[in-house]
Amino acid sequence: MSGLCDGRVTVVTGAGRGLGRAHALAFAAAGAKVVVNDLGVGPDGAGGSPGPAQEVVEEIRKAGGEAVAHGGDVATADGAASLVATALDAYGRLDTLVNNAGFLRDRMLVNLGEEDWDAVVRVHLRGHFLPLRHAAAHWRAEAKAGRTPVxxxxxxxxxxGLLGSVGQGNYSAAKAGILGLTLVAAAELGRYGVQVNAIAPAARTRMTQTAFADAMAAPDDPAAFDAMAPANVSPLVVWLGSAAAAGVTGRVFEAESGRITVMEGWRPGPTADKGARWTPEEAGETTLRLLAGAEPPRPAHGAS
Known part of the structure; x- marks a missing residue:
């Protein structure tokens, strides 16, 4: 165990499989006590079972760590509130929240039904907002009581969410919304001792194996570096979730294989100011001239 998170309590949502499981195990290995949240649903959100969360808890305990399971729906107010309560009841504190829960219902836009839109936006975006809101309320109360948290x-x-992905309009919109939520939360919660960052990971999970089977395949040689293993993403998440990340907030990182990239987001490019109102023709001519000097956009994932 590294000890980087000794004494800290970490909540990880969607931690029964894939990236969430890898994060939970990595936090436990770093000394954290972990609340493992998972509904145990299928890749499309159907069904449910307490099994995956409990299996991760048992894995952590067998390795000498401490963990408890939480099976509530974090996209509901009651589920998110009970998530925070579980950490406080079990361990008396909450230090780190890792929002990870989600599933896919991929469709091209012309075939994307309202139910599939709502379900995916709900689990990803609402499922980030509600745990964050309840955790933030706890941390604000702690700060106001003179116990400013780390x-x-x-x-x-x-x-x-960064580029868009063909066939994933619902998922792309939700993941882009998470970026906006991250920036607002970082700005609002810093006064209470809370740092908020986001990752854009790439790894082999149930969600990616279907869409990117060849690219996500495990190597044939067991001794070879598995570039797409979810555990490759977790070290950055553990560090961001530790006290060692002091001063790092409002940032977005891509994490894949052995690569970490700081994403710089929307920044002003070429600009023109007439100092008065444009005519439509002038606006068009000027826009074309500005575009000629601008960096071309990166294509959406899956675009031909």
């Missing part, structure tokens, strides 16, 4: 939030976006 609190950390790590949100999970995606390359789909």
């Amino acid at each position: 609190a950390r939030v790590v949100n999970t976006s995606s390359g789909a």
Whole structure:
């Protein structure tokens, strides 16, 4: 165990499988006590079972760590409130929240139904907002009581949220929304000792194996570096969730294989100011001239 998170209590949502499981195990290995949240649903959000969360808890305990399971729906107010309460009841504190829960219902836009839109936006975006709100309320109360926390939030976006992804309009919109939420939360909660960052990971999970089977395949040689293993993303998440990340907030990181990239987001490019109102023709001519000097956009994932 590294000891980087000794004495800290970490909540990880969607921690029964994939990235969430890897994060939970990595936090436990770093000394944290972990609340493992998972509904145990299928890749499309159907069904449910307490099994995956409990299996991760048992894995952590067998390795000498401490963990408890939480099976509530974090996209509901009651589920998010009970998530925070579980950490406080079990361990008396909450230091780090890792928002990770989600599933996919991929469709091209012309075939994307309202139910599939609402379900995916709900689990990803609402499922980030509600745990964050309840954790933030606790941390604000602590700060106002003179016990300013060293609190950390790590949100999970995606390359789909940064660039868009063909066939994933619902998922891309939700993941882009998480980026906006991250920036607002970082600005609002810093006064209470809370740092908020986001990652855009790429790894082999149930969600990616279907869409990117070849790219996500495990190596044939067991001794070879598994570039797409979820555990490759977790060290950055653990560091962001630790006290060692002091001063790092409002940032977005891509994490994949052995690569970490600081994403710089929307920044002003070429600009023109007439000092008066444009005519439509002038606006068009000027815009074309500005575009000629601008960096071309990166294509959406899956675009031909």
